[in-house]
Amino acid sequence: MLELQLFHRYTRALPTSGEMMQVPVEFQTSKGLQYILSKGWQWKQSDSERIQTETCPVCKKAGWGHFYMVCEPGKRDGLWQCMRCGKSGHLNALKEEMGDKIQYVGDFGTKGDSEQMPNIEQMHEELLANEDAMDYLVNTRGFSLEIIKQQKIGFGKRFFKKLGGEKLCISYPYLIDGNAVFVHWRTLPPTQKEFSSLKGWEAPLYNGHILNDESLKEVSFVEGEANVIAALDHGVKDIVGVPGANFKKAMWLEQLDKIEELKIYICYDKDQVGQKAAQTLASRIGINRCYKIILPDFEIPSDEGGTKKGKDLNEWFQHGGGSAEKWETLKAQAPKFDVDGVTNIDDGLDRFEEELNGKTGMMPKYMMPWPSLGDKLGLEEGDILDIIAYEKIGKTTFGLNLMEYFVDQYGEDGIIICLEMSNDRMIRKWVSHVSQVADKVTFDPVEAAALNEKFKEGVKVARAKHHNRPGNLYFCYPKGVKTLDDFFKLVTDCIRRYGVKWIMVDNLQLLAGRVPRGTHSRMEHLDRISKGLQGLNKDYGTQMIRILQPHRNGNDELCTMNDVDGSASLAKDCDAGISLNRSKKPEMSSQALATEGMVMSSDASFDRKLLVTVDITRYSAGGQCTLDYVGETSTVREYNHAQIKAEEAKIKSNILNEVKDVSQLTTSAGTEGASAQSEI
Ligand SMILES: [Zn+2]
Numbered sequence: 288m289l290e291l292q293l294f295h296r297y298t299r300a301l302p303t304s305g306e307m308m309q310v311p312v313e314f315q316t317s318k319g320l321q322y323i324l325s326k327g328w329q330w331k332q333s334d335s336e337r338i339q340t341e342t343c344p345v346c347k348k349a350g351w352g353h354f355y356m357v358c359e360p361g362k363r364d365g366l367w368q369c370m371r372c373g374k375s376g377h378l379n380a381l382k383e384e385m386g387d388k389i390q391y392v393g394d395f396g397t398k399g400d401s402e403q404m405p406n407i408e409q410m411h412e413e414l415l416a417n418e419d420a421m422d423y424l425v426n427t428r429g430f431s432l433e434i435i436k437q438q439k440i441g442f443g444k445r446f447f448k449k450l451g452g453e454k455l456c457i458s459y460p461y462l463i464d465g466n467a468v469f470v471h472w473r474t475l476p477p478t479q480k481e482f483s484s485l486k487g488w489e490a491p492l493y494n495g496h497i498l499n500d501e502s503l504k505e506v507s508f509v510e511g512e513a514n515v516i517a518a519l520d521h522g523v524k525d526i527v528g529v530p531g532a533n534f535k536k537a538m539w540l541e542q543l544d545k546i547e548e549l550k551i552y553i554c555y556d557k558d559q560v561g562q563k564a565a566q567t568l569a570s571r572i573g574i575n576r577c578y579k580i581i582l583p584d585f586e587i588p589s590d591e592g593g594t595k596k597g598k599d600l601n602e603w604f605q606h607g608g609g610s611a612e613k614w615e616t617l618k619a620q621a622p623k624f625d626v627d628g629v630t631n632i633d634d635g636l637d638r639f640e641e642e643l644n645g646k647t648g649m650m651p652k653y654m655m656p657w658p659s660l661g662d663k664l665g666l667e668e669g670d671i672l673d674i675i676a677y678e679k680i681g682k683t684t685f686g687l688n689l690m691e692y693f694v695d696q697y698g699e700d701g702i703i704i705c706l707e708m709s710n711d712r713m714i715r716k717w718v719s720h721v722s723q724v725a726d727k728v729t730f731d732p733v734e735a736a737a738l739n740e741k742f743k744e745g746v747k748v749a750r751a752k753h754h755n756r757p758g759n760l761y762f763c764y765p766k767g768v769k770t771l772d773d774f775f776k777l778v779t780d781c782i783r784r785y786g787v788k789w790i791m792v793d794n795l796q797l798l799a800g801r802v803p804r805g806t807h808s809r810m811e812h813l814d815r816i817s818k819g820l821q822g823l824n825k826d827y828g829t830q831m832i833r834i835l836q837p838h839r840n841g842n843d844e845l846c847t848m849n850d851v852d853g854s855a856s857l858a859k860d861c862d863a864g865i866s867l868n869r870s871k872k873p874e875m876s877s878q879a880l881a882t883e884g885m886v887m888s889s890d891a892s893f894d895r896k897l898l899v900t901v902d903i904t905r906y907s908a909g910g911q912c913t914l915d916y917v918g919e920t921s922t923v924r925e926y927n928h929a930q931i932k933a934e935e936a937k938i939k940s941n942i943l944n945e946v947k948d949v950s951q952l953t954t955s956a957g958t959e960g961a962s963a964q965s966e967i
């Protein structure tokens with residue numbers, strides 16, 4: 288519950304003028320205030336724990352003294368209320384109101400605690416006093432003293448993990464109305480090029496506050512700060528910098544969407560990597576709104592004293608004769624991006640060659656987590672993998688294992704859209720998987736308390752894993768989605784704004800049942816769902832894992848991709864399809880159960896031996912392998928017969944010992960059928 292009384296304690300008018308305030312020390316790590324700064328809203332401090340904004344962002348009523356937010360770092364940070372419209376909520380609710388967070392998606396914000404904002408002014412003074420750093424900016428980068436001062440570029444030392452120590456570096460603060468909302472650092476040459484960001488703060492666009500102006504007519508997107516600074520220095524104002532080529536989250540897309548008449552240009556590096564990143568950015572912004580600026584060929588001095596090809600905007604202004612007038616000409620000539628992926632042989636060969644150079648062999652880009660499946664199936668960019676299995680076999684678990692592996696191994700973001708399980712339940716399952724805490728339902732108070740403790744440790748392990756890797760895994764439970772179009776919009780929003788590269792939909796039949804099919808038959812309805820997802824996957828160059836249900840219940844027959852419920856064409860829309868099967872265990876006799884005092888969980892009625900069949904694959908012959916399904920920890924792993932037998936024997940002997948202790952049983956009960964999933 289919100290602590291609403293909090294807002295009524297301070298109702299007096301505040302004396303401060305409309306002048307922008309420096310962020311008070313006690314609010315410096317407030318995520319609530321960070322958000323307000325990032326939006327460029329006028330604000331001032333109200334009291335020791337709150338700020339107010341000039342205009343309520345929700346009802347747009349102007350005038351101080353009605354929209355308040357707690358900015359005290361800690362539990363209530365970001366709690367807000369408007370006295371005019373009466374709306375209130377936590378920070379996430381405000382972000383949802385503003386379109387900066389997608390409803391239904393579990394979004395934990397930035398990773399970890401916020402680092403203190405460093406002293407921008409002091410770093411700037413240090414830069415002006417440092418000859419080497421100034422020499423680099425003025426002579427190598429070609430920046431004027433005026434622009435260096437205007438953008439408050441700074442200098443200092445910072446720890447670079449990859450370089451194993453503190454290095455001298457240039458700091459680029461992101462300023463909105465004089466307030467720093469983010470900082471990016473770059474090592475000072477000759478130190479190897481590395482970057483570092485202010486931890487725990489959302490990375491906005493550099494110079495991105497210009498998007499707050501809804502009358503903006505055009506904007507150019509470039510990569511990084513230096514290109515923007517060079518352009519600003521030459522009188523090009525409507526320009527923003529994307530922080531790093533592999534940026535993921537992009538909540539500023541919401542702002543772009545609002546400015547309908549906006550003409551958007553993208554000018555990325557001239558090399559293949561830059562051009563591919565430009566294409567991806569255009570897809571996320573909306574390919575029909577974007578124009579591609581291609582810089583003319585020019586030469587820049589190389590380190591060896593010769594020359595080499597120039598590739599970015601900063602270099603063009605510095606060495607390629609770039610000017611504001613020529614920039615206007617380039618914009619006028621800018622073509623739209625390719626939509627349908629038509630390619631000519633030259634470009635195609637170039638790309639293939641580049642791809643070959645980037646690989647050591649001809650292995651698929653994405654390998655499977657298990658070697659025994661890895662030689663039967665691999666995935667390439669843009670692939671769709673379908674997974675089919677009967678109830679209780681472990682489709683969701685199998686998909687979760689794949690998603691966790693791809694996010695962890697390849698550093699790309701993914702989202703699991705599960706229609707069956709709430710985000711909280713999926714998180715519990717994920718924690719159990721990554722921390723290997725065996726999650727079992729228990730009604731024994733002692734066991735329940737022990738499990739609680741194990742999970743507390745597990746959460747720490749999971750959190751550390753999440754914080755210490757580049758990839759993000761999101762969960763989404765689209766409980767309020769009413770129509771198929773809403774669902775496609777949700778998936779589109781997740782790709783565009785979170786920048787996810789992996790999407791898992793669990794499952795298609797459940798989705799078909801959830802959204803009305805109108806006059807379409809069930810077959811047509813499923814086909815529309817399948818084709819719609821396939822289209823999104825193609826448009827955005829993502830990878831998709833789709834979970835499918837078979838049309839019949841498993842008796843003794845193996846489930847295959849031919850058993851897809853509803854539409855035979857589903858299988859044609861995927862690049863790879865695998866079926867999962869586990870065999871039912873022989874029924875235990877009631878006497879054996881009574882003797883051992885065991886109750887079997889429903890999950891345990893299937894053998895843990897998981898038969899994985901690659902039914903459909905574009906790149907290989909497919910085949911079968913056996914994996915080990917460990918239901919308790921939501922984990923699929925390599926099947927190791929000896930290890931499994933040893934584990935089962937250990938659990939069995941524990942159980943038997945306990946039973947003996949309790950009831951002094953002397954019978955040596957048969958060992959048939961006991962399993963790791965058995966419970967006392
Ligand atoms: Zn309001």
